Amino acid sequence: MIKFSVVIPVYNKVEFIENTLDSVFSQTYPHFEVIAVNDGSTDGSLTILEKYKAKGLNIINQENQGVSVARNVGIDLAQNEYIALIDADDIWLTSHLEEHAKSIKKFPDNPIFTNHYDIKWNSNIIKSAKFNLDESDQNIRSIYDYFKASLNDNLIWTSAVCFKRSTFQSLDGFNPSYTTGQDLDLWIKFALKFSVVYNPKTTMIYHKGIVNSLSKNEYNEVRYDLFSSYLKEEQENQDLSLYLDQKRYGLALRTKAKNNLSLFKKTYTLINIGKLNFKQKLLLSLPVFILKPLHHLRDYLVQKEWFLKLTR
Template sequence: MTDIPAVSVVIPLYNKGPYIARALNSVLAQTFQDFEVIVVDDGSTDEGAEVVRGFDDPRIQLIQQENRGVSAARNRGIEAVRAELVAFLDADDEWSTEHLRTLLRLRDSYPEAGAYGTAYLVKEKDSKVHVASFSDDIPQEPWEGLLPSYFKAATFGDPPISASTVAIPIYILKEMDGFSTEEWMGEDVDLWGRIALKYPITFSWNSKGIYHTEASNRACNRVEPLGEAVFVRIAKKAIDAGKVSPAMLEDLREYIALRQIRRAWGNIHAKRPDIARNLLNNCVTRKFIRKKYWAIFWACMPSNVYKSLRSTKKIFTETMHKAQKNCLNIFKDRRTYKKTE
């Protein structure tokens, strides 16, 4: 190992005290050990910073700043890195032991790529763990290589890369000016999209990280109004300027459309159907016409009507799940009783 590490790991931290030790231990357990870890505490009010200080490893550096958001925290970490390759990990997620080795192998095999990502497991609140639902456009496991189409894969499946399983060369991060601080939601996929407009993206089924959806204090659980996504604006300008290749154009347009529809639903939930209608009016799609007009239907409903119907649907769904579970338990009890007769 040299004075300059082979890879820098950036971990943004905000009120994730119960989880940060798990994340750090998963980094320290890597089979590849030539790394540094930069944890940026973004004004946490819990014990997270103290947990980090409790790790007796000189490779771990803690930076503290006033609360400015996850993008600002990641960007502060990027400023401090020394390696040419930067890997990211959220404070409530974790890696498998071969993760860094896989990312470095991808970098060595595909130096022309703008980002290197791996598949990941999703852990739900019920403790079940499953592989993310990736698009069929990605060749089947154990394939790894350059994605045939990042935007198609991201449109018809879970994102092929995530903020906890991606590594990006430092020169790419500087070229892109890091993560956008304009938004609190989707700032990571904004960066992946900007990179994918100019560079190929790699993917590997090996060394899956674990994305914990059961953790508390997750930004995606916030319900607040949002305008058009930063990347959508950038992508539209690139299309209008003729900077998008014909091979990418259709996939990019459908990706934009799906982002608009999903953001519209976020605004419907946040009681801003006016913003939702504006987003949907500017949504052009061939693949998601039904999704678009279903969202328009609800965006034209009064917010109190939508909230009431949504609550009724939730109660009905929960009741049905409980009834199904009770029926299954009764069936199991009867089978057990018959076996003991």
């Protein structure tokens, strides 16, 4: 029998955690345990977690050490081989674990699985994630080039993924030194060694949240370290190089718009500019005094939904 351990890192998610837990405990597939790692929350999240003890929620309390440590701790304590992650502000549809079980039965030797997901940009707009795949193929299948498939949205998203605990541990888990992008780093490590089983059934809603949230605008030095950590592997994998160039492009644009020119220059030198499209090259060439208001304009258009209607 396939059994899952669901791991939820929680830090100050009082506004969202109840909906997340309700979605987990509403699964049609019954064989799972749920572990919530309270990473030093100060906003009342723990009070809500304790309400779910009667449903079988296992709560682990620790001082605030970051999401990587919280996830690693939860997975270390898991009783089952298959780990399903969900962040404390995302939502599973009721069939999420059932669809993972279907994928595992079809590809029992594979160590990592992902379901299709939607992206909640704001309270009014939810859009389907876009992958570089044949969308007409609705079969559960093995994807051998994760990086090519992820040139739009990432094929693997943290709250949509399931993996074998033993393989996760062999890859040393989430890297605590990355205060952002630790999940992206782990999926790269998986994809360099294994194919990814993709289930086109949509079973998760990723809450993208506020445009100017901390996780999206800080830690740019950490992002640079991450995006420059696979230079050796990129020499042997052109799709990985292109995938990371898209990430580096976004970082370069962000740092230039914020007038962090030293980090912009470091990032820019790593990009194969010839692989960027005309629009990307143009934006990177703009002076800061033009790029900065364009950056703010984009955020405004996203909030007003116009940007998403035009680009998604």
